[in-house]
Amino acid sequence: MKILMLGWELPPHNAGGLGVACAHMCRALASQGADIDFIVPYINSHPDIDFMRVIPAIPADAREVMKHSGAYDSFYYQSKTGKKHEIAANDYHSIYEASVDRIVTLGEYDVIHAYDWLTIRPALRAKQLLGIPLIVNIHALEYDRSGGGYGNPFVRDIEYHGMMMADKVVAISQHVKNIIVREYHVPESKVEVIHNSHVISGLNNQIAGPNTYRYIEMMRSVGYGIVMFFGRLTIQKNLPGLLRVMQKVVEKHPKSMLVLMGSGEQELELVELAAELGIGGNVIFVGFQRGKEWRDMFGVSDICVMPSVSEPFGLTPLEAAEFGVPNLISRQSGVAEILSSALRSDYWDVDDMANQIVSVLQNKELATQLSEDGISEVSKMNWDNNASKFLNLYRNQLGYAA
Template sequence: MFGWEFPPFNSGGLGTACLGLTRALSREGIDITFVLPKKLPHEASHVKIVYADLGGMRARIVNSSLSPYITCSRYGRAYRKDSIYGDDLFSEVSRYAQLGARIASEEQFDIIYAHDWLSFGAGIEAKRVSGKPLIAHIHATEFDRSGGTNVNQEVYDIERAGMEGADSVIAVSQRTKDLIVERYGIPPEKIQVVHNGIDAEDMPTESVSTSRLRSLKDAGYKIVLFLGRITLQKGPDYFVRTAKRVLQYEPNTLFILAGSGDMEHQMMELVAQEGIAGNVLFPGFLRDAERSEAYAIADLFVMPSVSEPFGIVPLESMRAGTPVLISKQSGVSEVVRHALKVDFWDTEDMADKIVSVLRNPALHETLREHGVREVLGITWSRAAEKIKDLIERIQRSFRPS
């Protein structure tokens, strides 16, 4: 399996998904060799391979500068002078693909599994070398990441080649499946929808008390939380516009925009421009304990994503007992019923729903009570069972040529 770094070293949902899935697949009795790109110290040889024990699963760490949310421009800034890596993102992707071929010739396996476009090249190469079937798991497409504008043709081509070359494609939601059929021309019968999940282990057990927030809360402030990358896809601008509208009705509300991303400064400017800087906090990227503290003090979690193939974060919030408001343009809205749902562009509807939750303890309580119960049924085991069935089907039908 060509995967990505697990929490706590990840920077988003892809690492969380890799962890949840591999753990549940291991429980289903599937042995996984997990290939992990990781930027190793300079003295390490560029093909140095490190094995690590990762909970019953063998991990094979490969020296590469790829990370799941890297973009061409950021790659250029970070690595151009680093001689062992590719000159640009695409040459690094193809360098990683060559490593994929080499790994495939060294390892024993029955199925190749690749998560998202950066690893598709490696997956295809591994398939070419080994003749084994390939599953391409789509967590997000270029259309989601770009918010539908400025789709990068090279990325698109790699995604499409990966899905065409794969024996089966897994989509994290029906909406992602529909997009793949429509935009990439992949036949629907080749795509299986497997929704993400969340397990008890995914929840941080400890929480720190950020006393400043706690004291504001005690002073009667209500707290509305955004937690995700501050980037176009996640709709932070709709969150800020909604905040402005909510504050007209509920001035004692704090909006927390937690995360980092390319729109962070733009959002700070927007907040200042709208004159609501005193009510919007930017705590940066939150990890584990801070994250669970944020859930604990928030009255409502909001995910206004413009395009969200799935969106695991609301499930964390529901597990923590904090009600959620999610955009209808998210895969998670296909599996969650006890949530408030809005179109991401409808900031009026969003504001109405936020104010209602803040004003009506009964609404908060009913959402919380049902949400906590509902999320217990949305697990990685459920996802792993479907994937195991798929693997068995592929193995039955796969005849190496």
């Protein structure tokens, strides 16, 4: 099975979970015999990826591509001031699309697999040239990125046409499928759900360096509970809501600290809101982190919170569970469909979220039970079953039995 896969990012050149999920899924597909050419819009290397061929579509540096047109930055098309950024972003997409004419000559492909709106135009061009099945794999929609709104009409139009023209649409959760059918009016029978999964990283077995987060460790040592958020600081993540939750947590459990690990356009707004709510001293911004700094944050966290308005999936709770950190997740998420060990709340229910956080901080037995249940649950997860579902889907689209 020869697969032409069109993506926008792979580790270590990734801005979020999309690239991570792509890498894990492709590794599992390759282990089951799939031959993958993965197209990216930059020339940088991927030293840890030896299970597929990674082909650059654009002779650009990954940092420049992500700066002007990242996988999560559809809003930049209209909200960035100055013509330079707008042209740069559109240029990357146009060059990617134009490169397809060359790329399709590199192999005899059986199926095209495209991830999200950024690759839909190139994927439709590839389908036109090759005449083979196109699978559009939706990891996030403009509906999600805009916090449950209409979002950028340019992006929304691309998503709609891509899903309508695809032979099959794969959603990473039932939550996403429901949105595709309800908001984009794609026939329900055309959309299949194949969840993301998790693989034990092994990072939790490495010895962490001393005092990576010395201040946070010191606060814990004097009785502070650490509430952790990992992710982009964007409207989708409901972080103003989380700060209001934290205000109530501090009222009930004064020795509480919220740590926000990530970057995004809402950072300044969140700093100001924390001050307005009187919890500026209980909120720490540590920025976007990778590797050791990212891993060590789990070691000083008492609970990981994902309060998203609309989260297509959410890999972070699975990572937190691996490290033994209890989770509180939004019911409006895909991961809520598969992670039974996590606490749940509706994203709008400030009081309920606050009460559940306080319960974990004040009840060590509950925290220990949630930790043990999470570790046990994610230890049984892998990407192999998900990869098998994709291979069967490819075969069905090609017209022969699985």
